[in-house]
Amino acid sequence: MPVENLFPSFLGVNGQDSNRLHAEATEAAQAAWKRTVAASERNEREADARRNTIKKHEEVSLHGCVFAKSCNLPDGVINHNNSGVFIPVEQLSDYGLWAVMGTGVAITTQGTPLQLVGESVAGSAIAQRLGGSLSLGLLEGSGVVGAGFLTGTVGMLIPNTSISPDSAFYKDDQYATLDAGRTRVRVNVKTLPDGAVNAYGYYTGGKTDWENVPVIKAAKNGDKFVADIGNGIGLTWIPAANPDGAPGIPALEGAPQLPPVWVYPPTAQSDTLLANPEHPPEFRDAIIWFPDSGIQPIYIVLSTQLEKNKAAGVEFEDKSYDRFSEEMEESAQQVTIKTESGTRTRLDMIGRDSNGDIACVECKASDTAPLTRNQKQAFPELEQSGGVIVGKGKPGFSGGTVLPPTRVDILRPK
Known part of the structure; x- marks a missing residue:
């Protein structure tokens, strides 16, 4: 019996095999698809390469x-990233722990402690981060030693390298290799004509001439470290006997309250928000590091504005005293008194006229220069209940002299 053909013929009317034609068409379509996929993958690789190039440029x-x-x-x-993005005004505390400190009195060769004018955290926390205290001193051989008294105000910044670690921060061992270091904020402190202290910062991104500051190595001197910060002035770090229990940094007596400290973008608009702003190339600032001390590097900016104000104040007082002394039978300058409550303050001028009446004068070198905290308390008390001269006093106004109730006249430039 003949075997049946189980596979029917698919020959078309023209005698061609339709199965074979379908297979060939499928193969052609698959080949075309593979070419499309390959082209797409090639384009994607090229796009990735372009994106990586852009990314690497941005990362730089x-x-x-x-x-x-x-x-x-x-x-x-x-x-x-300021590509079409507004650079924000930020708080200085966004960059680390900061403090503004001043000597309040003359800087000496022995060193004058820095005391707080304003800070981002409590003085005890600052002292603990420092592991000690800071002072300003006149360096030996300095030309400023004979130039009269100098007072100093400094701004200090300690980045949060331990509290908020960041891979962008310099490692401690890198500072030994640096003459200048890059920072994204630079700070200025200045004393205004009215005696108030002002502090502000500038963001340095995009300003290559702003972003680098000198790196100064502090020299070990006994148990202290001293850094020459220029103009014959040295910054001294004195370690605490017990760093974990370092005593707090005291507040500077009579210092006016410090306004908030902001960091501004390096734009012309920022300059309109500040009164007579200075810019980073003019700042007297540096990064100071203390080798093998355990203290992390600190940023310091030194103000010379206070020195100019003090000099102007002394000049105004001396000229005023010349006229005052001609009107008095007896007169003296810089006499310290104590009121009934125990408050002490110093009078710029005191005199006794031909009738024996006492006159007291406080000189202020500008129309807006404020009274100190002690003056605000002592002057009304002196007017109400009098006081007594303490210390050695001056000729005609020796220590122990009792002053009757006397009003203190505030003398300002006309």
Whole structure:
């Protein structure tokens, strides 16, 4: 019996095999698809390469080592990406722990302690981070030793390298290799004509002539470290006997309240928000490091504005005293008194006229220069209940002299 053909013929009317034609068409379609996929993959690889090139360029500008950067930026990123993005005004505390400190009295060769004018945290926390205290001193051989008294105001910044670690911060061992270090904020402190202290910062991103400051190595001197910060002035770090229990830094007596400290973008608009602003190339600032001390490097900016104000005040007082002394039978300058409550303050001028009446004068070198805290308390008390001269006094006004109730006249330039 013949075997049946189980596979029917698919020959078309023209005698061609339709199965074979279908297979060939499928193979052609698959080949075309593979070519499309390959082209797509090639295009994607080229696009990735372009994106990586752009990313690497951005990373060069956004990443790098710095002393201080905003904590509002991600780890490793030091710049605000300002491609169409507004650079914010930030608080200085976004860059680390900060303090503004002053000597209040003349800087000496032995060193004058720095006391707080304003700070981002309590003085005890600052002392603990410092592991001790800071002072300003006149360096030996300095030309300013014979130039009369100098007082100093400094701004200090310590980045949060331990509290908020960031891969962009310099490592401690890098400072030994640096003559200048990059920072994303620079600070200025200045004393205004009315005696108030002002502090502000500038963000340095995009300003290559702003971003670097000198790096100064403090020299070990006994148990202290001294850094020459220029103009014959040295910054001294004195370690605490017990760093964990370092005593707090005291407040500077009579210092006016410090306004909030902001960090501004390097723009013309920022300059309109500040009164007579100075810019980073003019700042007297540096990063100071203390080798093998256990204290992390600190940023310091020194103000000379206070020195100028003091000199102007002395000149005004001396001219005023010339006229005052001609009107008095007896007169003296810089006499310390104590009121009934025990408050002590110093009078710029005191005199006794031909009738035996006492006159007291306080000189202020500008129309808005404020009274100190002790003056605000002592002057009304002296007017109400009198006081007594303490210390050695001056000729005609020796220590122990009792003053009757006397009003203190405030003398300002006309």
